[in-house]
Each structure stands twice: as C-alpha cells, then as structure tokens.
Amino acid sequence: MIRPALAAAAVLVALAPALPANAEPAPQSYMAERAAIQPKSADAVLARPLLRVPFSCGENWSGASRSGHSPSYYSLDFNWGSGRDDLGKPVKSSAAGTVVRSAYDAGGYGNYIEIAHGDGWRTLYAHLQNRAVAVNDRVTNSTQIGRVGDTGNVTGPHLHYEQIHNGAVVAAKFGTSTWATYPGPDTYARIRDC
Numbered sequence: 001m002i003r004p005a006l007a008a009a010a011v012l013v014a015l016a017p018a019l020p021a022n023a024e025p026a027p028q029s030y031m032a033e034r035a036a037i038q039p040k041s042a043d044a045v046l047a048r049p050l051l052r053v054p055f056s057c058g059e060n061w062s063g064a065s066r067s068g069h070s071p072s073y074y075s076l077d078f079n080w081g082s083g084r085d086d087l088g089k090p091v092k093s094s095a096a097g098t099v100v101r102s103a104y105d106a107g108g109y110g111n112y113i114e115i116a117h118g119d120g121w122r123t124l125y126a127h128l129q130n131r132a133v134a135v136n137d138r139v140t141n142s143t144q145i146g147r148v149g150d151t152g153n154v155t156g157p158h159l160h161y162e163q164i165h166n167g168a169v170v171a172a173k174f175g176t177s178t179w180a181t182y183p184g185p186d187t188y189a190r191i192r193d194c
Helices: 006-015 030-035
Strands: 061-064 076-079 090-092 097-105 110-118 121-131 144-148 159-165 168-170 186-188
Touching (some): 030 097, 097 121
Antiparallel strands (some): 061 076, 061 186, 076 159, 097 110, 121 144, 159 168
C-alpha cells in the first residue's frame, strides 16, 4: 500500500508508466487531453481534501488499475459484483465541491463528471450511465451525481475514477488513511458521509 511520505511520493511520480502508443484515446477527446498532463511535483500526495469512496455505505467495491491505463496508471476502475452487476448503481461525490464538467466524451470517458474541491483538487467520474448534475452545480460529500454505466471506450460497465491535483492524476487516497493499492485489485467501502 502507498504511504503518505514525501520520499515515496517522489518515487511514485517518477515511476508512473507512460501510455503505450496503442492505448491512447482518440486525439479529440478530453481523455487524450488529460493523458498529456504529468504531475509537477511530489506535493500532490500531501495536503488534500478528505475524499470518500464514490459509492453508498455498506457496499464493497473492487478497484484496480493497470499498466497503460489511460490517462494515468493512478486512475482506478471500480466494479461491484461480476459481469453487469454494477450497471446502474449510484455514484456519489467524493467530497463537497462545484461541478466544472458534465459532458459526453466520445473518445474515451463517455458520460463523465469532473468536480472541483478547491486548492487545485478535482475528482473525475467516467463511463456513467447518466449524469445527474450540471456544470456549476454545488454538491455535498454524498450527493448522487450519476449511475455506473458502460459509455465511451469500455468493454463492460464500471466506474472510472480519478483524483486530480493541479491537472495531473495522482495516487488515490480515501478518508484519512486508505491509500489505493496499485495495480490492485483491492476492496474499498465508504463508511462515513452516506
């Protein structure tokens, strides 16, 4: 598991694998634009807002990444159950903030929502079945923002999730101490702000 130490963060940023040429999304897509942004420093894993797992309390979700995951190795794909079990499950905001994007990206993300949480922090939720919020909407730390879907460049339903600092996807941290395991899979559950 990743631990919040400056030295470890510097190593993680330096070791983030580049996307293979055959894994790049369509050049016109927002996903392609995001893939071009690299972390600027290790401070991205330090002071951050309190971000929650983006699902309802009492549900266990499997989260994983992979080499060549677009736009970043630090993006997580969440699944609940198997097959199409997670299709239509509610997706919640990880923290209070303002919706800065609610759109469809044909080149990769499909239906996606991006929420600004302040101080350069954002979260992104993609491949949604629907979008329940619009640009400039204010959300709480438990607002239902959409439902898990299979839109965009996917092979099956899941939630693609990113924690972003100053434009770059960074290693995910939930609550005060749960760092995402890369490449995973690992199990994640929301226990507060249901």
